[in-house]
Amino acid sequence: MMKNTELETSDKQTWLSEKRKLSLERFNEQPLPRRGLNLWRYTDPNKFIAVPNTAGVEAKTGRQPPGAENEKKNLANGHLAALAVDFACREIGVEMGSEARSKGVVVSSLSAAVLSHPEIVEKYLYSLINDQFGKFEAMNGAMWNDGIFVYVPKNITIEKPIHLVRESAEAGASQFPRLLIVIGENAEATIIDEYRGGSLDSDKAPTQSNGAVEIIGLANSRTRYVSLQRQGSGVNAYLTHRARIEKSATMLTIPLAFGGSTTKQNFGVILDGQGADSKMAGLLFGTDYQHFDNHTLHHHSAGQTTSNINFKVVLKDKAHSAYTGLIRIDKTAKTCAAYQENRNLLLNPGTKAETVPELEILNEDVSCTHGATVGPIDPLQLFYLSCRGIAHKDAVRMIVSGYVASTFGLLPEDLREQISAYVTARLEEI
């Protein structure tokens, strides 16, 4: 039970306080989800019960947030359009490249945005993730201290990515990152939302991270959103993402997950206007005792929309992945086409994968397929490579690299190199 007094807020807007209050009420009245039902079948909800928030204490003592040196360099070199560094959801520093600034792109803390862009924020914040969602989303709705706001105005195209670095506080703390992205009509942008830092010891003092991301893509907009989870090995990460795209808008969502101890993420796109198209290309790489639980949703509420999900999982050591993917096509959403594929590559005994690709189709005028596979590397492929004199370990690395290559191809260039290097390093450990 959380009391109002624990809610630290300097909200100057009553509408915001109201929303927080609603979320708090909802959090208090909702019981912890029962283990075994629906989306909580594979993960213990107790992992995400927040410890008392000590992140604030850190920030107030003026400790410098860990540097985002590489990213700052990228910005300086013109490889990024803008950079925001958020430490424990308390200190948000923003640096804008000249192009982004001149074109009127806004990247700021949510608290600043509430004052500078009140109509937009009030209209869209809590519109997709709110107290109606579930206990943990209500927790975020009440507790987020400061978040990030990104706004790309109508007709503006920004080629270089906007990089958001969300650094968790150290061991034993909890934070509630919140993000609101609004892409104006006919605008185009790429956002990299990176979560890192946090505890390295899940036994002694795990860090809890409970994040919410809302993205609105207005008519004809084109958005690419990369969610990069690289948190420390002692972090329990919970993330709910919802995007809504309007008429003829497109969205490419790339959830990448490598870090954390227990991670539960929920990515959803609502196709809310004719001609909208959404693609999701997910990749997760689990090692040691990591546990990943991912849910994806493509909800077609408007007709003549198309969607495609390709979710790849690679597991080694004793890692465990559960994936549930739902495609829902409403009764009135005619002439839609939706595809979904989940492939799970298990590199050694001791790994465990679950996959539940679900469909709810409420009208006949659809074309919908989904597929899922689970298995080790095809022994034939390995044999073929060994015949060419390639050692087993190298062969495995080559095949896994090939497996993830198409997903990487969708990433912005710098990030692609960085992630590639990261995955290669992990494969070295095979």
Added chain:
Amino acid sequence: MSTFVRIASTEDIPQGKLKAFEVNHVLIVVAHTVDGFYAVADECTHDSEPIHTGRIRGNEIMCSRHGARFDLKTGAVTAPPAVVPIDTYELKIEGEEIFVRV
């Protein structure tokens, strides 16, 4: 070979009761029957229910969801709908302390 880890004292688990623990990333449940203490995995092999929510019947542990039963000593299935035995773990008592090897 992993080592024995102290998880509780004997008075923490009264006779007839079950208690769940996490040892080296493995979820286990310790049962205190008339015959003594036993440690098995905290997951029913039928449908993954955390079996610490069940109860003890003689020398068996019974899952509360569909009534599957397992022998606490050997892990063997004694009643359907489970068909796969449950993992058992070595348990020893030293004085008043319970140690489990996972």
Added chain:
Amino acid sequence: MSNAGVVEQQKRDLSTIGADYTAKYGFHDPVDYFHKGVRGVNHEVVEMISRMKKEPKWMNEIRHEAFEIFLQKPMPTWGDSALLNEIKFDNIYYFMKPIENTQKSWDDVPEYIRKTFDKLGIPEAEKNFLGGVSAQYESEVVYHSLREDLVKLGVVFLDMDTGLREYPEIVRQYFGTVIPASDNKFAALNTAVWSGGSFIYVPQGVNVTAPLQAYFRINAENMGQFERTLIIADKGARVHYIEGCTAPVYSTESLHSAVVEMVAMDESYIRYTTIQNWSRNIYNLVTKRANAYKNSTVEWVDGNLGSRLTMKFPCIQLLGEGAKGEILSVAFAGVDQHQDAGAKVIHVAPNTSSRITSKSISKDNGRASYRGLVKVHKGATNSKVSVECDALLIGRDARSDTYPTMEIDNDQVKIEHEARVSKVAEEQLFYLTSRGLTEDGARLLIVNGFMEPFTKELPLEYAVELNRLIELEMEGSIG
């Protein structure tokens, strides 16, 4: 006369036998209930059923224990809760002697059923039986000659009541070992009030070449609501069992909850084919499961056509090395129907393989759901699983859902799953109509092609009847 009217008439008729129908439902000697139709179920009704059958004590105890479990278990929260919660357990007759059943007259059989019989060309005697108007299907001659052959082979093929009476040790050894009463609420109910069903035992090495058809052996009492079937194929035995029929079967009692348990010993083969077309007032909730041992093969061929709500998920547990399982299921959901079908395979032993093929058709406002589970346990190395579920939607209000779950705990396996949902393609229709077929005819051809993997597995007369029935459904002349 309405159904309520018939029941009232029955009560009046029966009351002259001497029992006082309005006696309170306190604990009386259940013999009193013998002549009455009693609605609802409690320990007394369970006791009555057991006593009437003169069952051994152990079966009597199993029934009562199961009834306790039924009372404690909640209704499932997944599935079509709206329809499930319409079931009024207190309002159902759980046991009726045939004499009560046959008081019905032809007028009580709903119009759409009678029309279907006519269109399918069902002979008079069959019509009476299927309509519940006569208690016995006049096929004694056919049945007897079949029986003699089987007896020579040592094959036991009886109704479950007789099976329990004549082979109690075998029944006791296997009853409830595949599906315990605690499995789910309806399995518990069935275990408490079961009556009828089939008991089949095939001795070692015996190959039963002609399919065993329930149709010829049963009477109305056994074509009941709570059938319990037990099929055991001993080492190396082979048997094919067929039950049900494509013609609609009418029953006033709206809850049907059967349990089928099968045990396939090493090297044996069992195929169980069923086509059910219950009338549109029926809730058909079935639990069926098979244990497959070393190198054995089990096949479920399942056709679901009628009923208001069917929930049926045939399951195969591959317990012995090299065991194979196949589930082929077809569901047709028409007006106001919900076919909630699916398949479950559990791989426990290594080198096992399974294939699931599910085809569903939703028409008008029908709803077809596929609910599946593929579970591969740690020890099931080198398992291969392939799942294919396809759904065809016809009509603007049709609905299709797919909820397949795969839980894989072994890395040396090959698991594949594929699903497709679509409507009848415009191009296909155009192609066919441009060759002179009417649009209805074209649609029918496409639907038949869609169902072909299923119909080709049926014995000829079933396949022919099924085709005719689908034709009627497509014409929209039923329901």
